[in-house]
Amino acid sequence: MLSAALITVSLILGYLVVIAFTMVSVFTIATLHPHFPVENYRLRTRYKLLQSMLWFVFAFIGGYLAILAAAEASTLLTSGLLAVILVIALWRNPSEAKQRGLLHMLLGSASIVAGISAAYAIRAWQLHK
DSSP: OHHHHHHHHHHHHHHHHHHHHHHHHHHHHHHHOTTSSEETTEEOHHHHHHHHHHHHHHHHHHHHHHHHHTTTSOHHHHHHHHHHHHHHHHHTOHHHHHHHOHHHHHHHHHHHHHHHHHHHHHHHHHHHO
């Protein structure tokens, strides 16, 4: 029972960290460079690529923190569940999916999975070192 609670808390922590960093980056970019994200009411390709790179970085940070918070309850399960939750959250907004396009949605999903996988690999390497 304790491991289920630990995994749940670590998933909430990882999700909140990723979403908070994502929101801060979106608002910061839009504030500092208002013409960079949007042109003619459409998201620019450069901005969408930047978002995908940021998804990788933030998924790595959130995934690593979630794995740390899960202690050794089940780091693989925690990593996998966090990746699934974040990909579902990305695809859940139909207007954003329409605005970004299929290719960039798939790239964002791959970035999330790669970031969390990298966090898991680094944490596993640290534990076995």
